[in-house]
């Protein structure tokens with residue numbers, strides 16, 4: 001079993017990533033932390049709490065983190081994820097509260113308690129992870145791995161240069177990529193290949209109660225993204241942890257632009273290491289068929305369990 005802690009901003013594709021964790025027999029979810037991102041923190045936290053119960057995740061702690069970026073005005077994506085953050089999906093509101101304490105403390109304390117055992121997966125802006133690195137720099141040694149959905153070496157989605165999770169808090173992203181670990185960057189270069197076509201969406205029906213989340217969420221997500229189907233970005237980061245062989249990764253030095261007039265939030269990826277140590281492993285390719293096989297088998301397993 002791989003222990004994972006998810007830092008997220010649900011968010012339709014964050015919800016689909018959490019469902020992938022819930023349906024993966026090799027993953028053991030030890031915590032969920034939330035950050036302001038796609039929608040405000042109050043909503044990302046309410047969504048994470050509702051998802052914990054809907055996906056039958058037991059008592060896994062859910063802790064809210066930073067409502068704002070380190071240094072900038074909030075950037076939000078409710079035009080993509082809807083006013084609530086979960087598109088057209090309507091889940092029963094949570095009956096149980098968030099954990100006491102702050103996301104940053106949950107990240108630090110959880111990693112400290114099991115050095116080398118826990119993989120941190122970040123599918124939102126990197127504010128909480130950066131604050132955790134600043135509060136306790138030793139987390140870079142304690143984390144088994146850090147897998148980030150964010151950035152790109154080819155194009156942005158928020159603007160031509162920048163991907164949403166990075167532009168939302170570029171200073172935080174710079175802190176995280178500059179720290180002394182070698183995270184895995186699952187960027188738009190591969191996530192834009194993970195599109196839920198209408199044929200795949202059809203296969204989200206018939207999964208019992210789980211379909212009540214998957215179908216409306218994916219349908220409303222599809223309406224605001226390209227016609228070839230919405231890219232399920234955040235689930236790619238989870239898929240990497242379940243089966244890294246689905247991805248090609250290349251070591252690189254990644255720098256985050258924080259001062260560009262047109263390029264702030266860009267991840268500047270240098271694959272030409274020369275004498276430098278890599279600062280990240282950057283995903284460059286995805287086995288798309290294998291990804292969807294994993295998604296569908298996990299959702300089928302979870303759907304059967306939830307009834």
Ligand code: BDR
Pocket residue numbers: 011012013014038077080123124149157163164165233234
């Ligand atoms: C990322 O931005 C958010 O809108 C998604 O949830 C995903 O984490 C994709 O750029």
Ligand code: CA
Pocket residue numbers: 008009010011013014037038123124234
């Ligand atoms: Ca996200």
